[in-house]
Amino acid sequence: MVTLPLTLVLALIVWLLVRRSGLEPSHAVVCVLFGFYLARSSVAPPIDGTVRDLLEAISRLRL
Template sequence: MFLTLPLVVVLGVVVVLLVRKSGLRPSHAVAAVLLGFYLHDSTLAPTISEAVQGVADVIGGISP
């Protein structure tokens, strides 16, 4: 059985874990979120999206 989680949820969990365990400060997490919002509106957004999709395809193509 395969579970599909949106990338946003996975990244959210990673940020929460980094804040709790690795000393990432909440202000740094907020800065990263704001950077993501500004990148979404930039000309780099399609390139970043294609790169993330390519990595997801490679990871999804790995058979156990």
């Protein structure tokens, strides 16, 4: 089984969006800044818990 850090996967998705889908680098920077400030807010723990639950459910799927 191969595991990748979620940060690496998200960085790859952003890179692909910038390269292939016309996402402007300035828009990507705004998204990163939004994520940075969102992580410091009171909604960060529920978001983190939801993402962890989703990733755990996905990892249990048998394809």
